[in-house]
C-alpha cells in the first residue's frame with residue numbers, strides 16, 4: 001500500500017524538459033475530429049461545432065491528496081475525473097484535457113510515468129484527447145492542474161440556476177462512500193506509522209476505498225438522461241457534500257428545498273462503516289464530499305421517466321425561496337441545511 005523505496009529512479013534532469021514531455025505523452029492517441037492540433041505546437045487548436053464548456057482544477061500535495069496512501073496512478077486518474085465531472089455537471093460531453101505539473105526533485109521519472117498511466121487510462125475510458133499542458137519544477141511537493149474542455153448545443157447546457165419550486169431533486173448513485181473510504185485509509189496510515197510491518201486488510205472496505213481512490217465521473221448519467229429524454233433544469237456535481245451543493249442550487253435558482261433524510265441513497269458498506277466509526281451516515285452524505293455524483297432537478301412531469309431507475313433517486317423537492325432549505329429528518333422534524341451539513345442547534349418549527 002505504501003511506497004516501495006527500492007524502485008528504479010531516473011532523475012528528471014537527465015531527460016530535459018522536452019525529452020520528458022515527449023516521453024510522458026507518447027501513449028496518448030488523438031481520437032476526436034475536433035482536435036486539429038494537440039501536443040507539439042505553441043497552442044492546441046480545437047474545432048467545436050457547439051458551445052465550448054471549460055473547467056479547471058488545481059491539486060496540491062498535502063492539501064488535496066496524500067501520497068502515503070494515494071498511489072500516483074490513482075491520483076492521475078482521479079485528477080481527470082474531478083475535471084470531467086464538472087463538464088458532465090453542465091450536461092456537456094467532455095473531449096479534451098490539458099495537464100500541467102510541477103514536481104520537486106523528490107519525484108523521479110518513474111513516478112511521473114505512473115501518474116501519466118492513470119491519466120492515460122482515464123482518457124481511454126472516457127474518450128478524451130490530451131492536447132497539451134505545461135511542465136515545471138517545484139521547490140516542494142507535487143502540483144497538478146488539469147483543464148477539461150467539452151461541448152454541448154446551447155439548449156442542452158444545464159446551469160445551476162434553472163430550478164423552480166415543485167421540481168423534484170434527484171441524485172445519481174449513492175453518497176458518503178468516498179468520505180468513509182478516506183476514514184479507513186487515514187486509520188490504516190496511523191496503524192502503519194506505529195507498525196510498518198502491518199498488512200492492512202482492506203477487502204471488507206473495497207467499495208468505499210475504491211470510491212475514494214478511483215472515483216468515476218458520471219458521463220453515463222448524462223447519456224442516460226438524454227436517452228430517457230429528461231432534461232435536468234438545474235444541475236451540479238457533488239464534490240463538497242450534498243448539503244453545500246443543494247445550497248448552491250437554491251441560491252443560484254432562487255428557490256428553497258426540502259431534502260428527505262430517509263431518501264438519501266447509501267451503499268450497505270457505507271452504513272456498516274459509519275457504524276464502525278460511530279459517525280452519523282446522514283452527516284457523512286451531507287458534508288462528506290468527493291462523491292462526484294450528479295445532483296439535479298427535474299420537472300414533476302418527468303417523474304415517470306426516471307421512476308425505479310437504479311441509478312437515480314428522488315431525495316426531495318424544491319420550494320418557494322421564502323421556505324428556505326431544510327432537511328426533513330426520519331423523525332419528521334425540519335432542520336435548516338447549512339454548508340457544513342445541518343445546524344442542529346437551530347431547529348425551526
Ligand code: ADP
Nearest residue numbers: 021039040041042099100101131132133134135
Ligand atoms: P511552451 O514553451 O510553448 O509553453 P512547452 O515546451 O512547455 O511549450 O510544451 C511543448 C508542448 O508540450 C506543448 O504542446 C504543450 O502543451 C505540451 N506539454 C507541456 N507539458 C505537458 C504536460 N505536462 N502534459 C501534456 N502536454 C504537455
Ligand code: MG
Nearest residue numbers: 133134135136
Ligand atoms: Mg510551457
